[in-house]
Amino acid sequence: MSEMTQREKYDLKRKLEELKACKGRHTELISLYVPPSKQIFDVTAYLKNEYSQSQNIKSKTTMKNVLSAIESITSRLKNFKKPPENGVVFFVGHKSVGADKTEMVAYIIEPPMPITTFLYRCDSLFYTEPLEAMMVEKEIYGLFLIDRRECTIGILRGNRVEMLKYMTSQVPGKHGRGGQSQRRFERLTEIAAHEWFVKCGEIASEIFQQEENLKGILVGGPGPTKHYFVDENYLHYEIQDKIIDTFDTGYTDEFGLREIFSSASETMTNLKVSSEKKLMKRFLKEVTKTDNSLAVYGELQVRKALDMGVIDTLLLSESLRRFRVKLVCSTCNYSQMRTLNEDDLEEFTPPKCSKCMNPTEMEIKEKLDLIDELSDLAEKTSANVEIISAGSEEGDSLYSAFDGIAGILRYPVDLQ
Numbered sequence: 001m002s003e004m005t006q007r008e009k010y011d012l013k014r015k016l017e018e019l020k021a022c023k024g025r026h027t028e029l030i031s032l033y034v035p036p037s038k039q040i041f042d043v044t045a046y047l048k049n050e051y052s053q054s055q056n057i058k059s060k061t062t063m064k065n066v067l068s069a070i071e072s073i074t075s076r077l078k079n080f081k082k083p084p085e086n087g088v089v090f091f092v093g094h095k096s097v098g099a100d101k102t103e104m105v106a107y108i109i110e111p112p113m114p115i116t117t118f119l120y121r122c123d124s125l126f127y128t129e130p131l132e133a134m135m136v137e138k139e140i141y142g143l144f145l146i147d148r149r150e151c152t153i154g155i156l157r158g159n160r161v162e163m164l165k166y167m168t169s170q171v172p173g174k175h176g177r178g179g180q181s182q183r184r185f186e187r188l189t190e191i192a193a194h195e196w197f198v199k200c201g202e203i204a205s206e207i208f209q210q211e212e213n214l215k216g217i218l219v220g221g222p223g224p225t226k227h228y229f230v231d232e233n234y235l236h237y238e239i240q241d242k243i244i245d246t247f248d249t250g251y252t253d254e255f256g257l258r259e260i261f262s263s264a265s266e267t268m269t270n271l272k273v274s275s276e277k278k279l280m281k282r283f284l285k286e287v288t289k290t291d292n293s294l295a296v297y298g299e300l301q302v303r304k305a306l307d308m309g310v311i312d313t314l315l316l317s318e319s320l321r322r323f324r325v326k327l328v329c330s331t332c333n334y335s336q337m338r339t340l341n342e343d344d345l346e347e348f349t350p351p352k353c354s355k356c357m358n359p360t361e362m363e364i365k366e367k368l369d370l371i372d373e374l375s376d377l378a379e380k381t382s383a384n385v386e387i388i389s390a391g392s393e394e395g396d397s398l399y400s401a402f403d404g405i406a407g408i409l410r411y412p413v414d415l416q
């Protein structure tokens with residue numbers, strides 16, 4: 001399963017916001033999830049059956065709306081010979097637009113990860129949960145617990161903990177029983193402990209090396225043994241390098257894996273936040289420079305810098321709710337671009353054409369999410385694009401102080 005890019009995540013998040021805002025006046029919004037393995041003619045047959053069932057709906061308007069939604073999906077299905085790689089989702093129906101009016105909407109989404117179950121649902125809301133589940137981080141971490149008695153190896157996938165191996169040692173306790181000299185006993189104990197650590201290190205390294213997308217390793221256990229184990233490099237060096245942090249746990253068995261997971265959740269959220277923090281700090285440091293600053297901000301400046309291909313990293317606030325629209329004059333075809341806030345879009349009156357002075361207004365012909373539009377520009381010049389989350393101090397300052405749009409330049413440039 002491939003990981004979603006920031007951009008894909010953002011796009012899906014925005015789609016989900018739109019879908020969740022749709023409300024049907026009755027149960028007349030259809031959600032249809034088609035997994036990649038499903039035959040299209042099976043889906044068509046299923047819809048045919050739903051169509052005839054829906055003719056029994058008591059309310060005339062609801063029946064009409066449901067039937068037209070099913071017809072719409074059926075005709076769209078004809079464009080598919082087979083489902084796309086990850087399957088396809090249809091959200092079709094009449095959403096309420098106030099004052100007793102409805103408007104037909106149709107969304108066709110090819111999800112970034114495979115759909116696993118075929119699902120048809122007719123409700124007053126669209127059913128978006130399976131898509132939302134795809135947004136949850138599916139990162140993989142190795143979990144390793146050790147003391148002198150036990151060792152447990154596990155994997156954390158998203159938020160699912162799996163135990164892969166549990167071992168117990170033959171290392172005797174710290175204190176000898178009578179008969180042997182204390183020194184000899186201690187020496188034997190240390191040899192046994194060393195062998196135990198070597199064995200655990202080898203097995204853990206082997207298991208973790210098989211996990212291709214391992215983000216990091218979290219080590220736990222009670223007392224100082226885990227630190228000793230880490231400091232003495234008992235793990236393969238490539239695996240050793242992936243250790244993120246150590247945690248105190250009360251147990252070294254399956255319970256310990258749960259303990260480590262709950263203490264680590266915070267660390268992992270912090271990891272994401274801290275990489276955004278780092279970027280914003282770099283930007284803020286550049287902003288304060290009076291000479292040779294590498295910072296640009298505001299839509300106008302950033303757009304200029306993108307056109308010149310001098311942006312190294314583009315920073316976009318996740319909270320931007322803006323669109324880039326293309327206005328076209330229907331008489332002379334003159335066009336111009338404008339950026340509009342989502343909230344102003346409905347009230348927006350396009351200006352009159354400035355080229356032919358035709359008294360008719362220009363029309364909005366294209367509309368693109370500003371984040372998508374700027375990301376496309378950035379990708380053309382191979383700039384990195386970072387979408388900075390809202391909610392952190394740095395994220396909020398990007399939005400409020402820098403118009404939500406900023407960049408770090410490859411080299412200083414005069415943009416005036």
Ligand SMILES: [Zn+2]
Pocket residue numbers: 329330331332333334353354355356357358
């Ligand atoms: Zn014109």
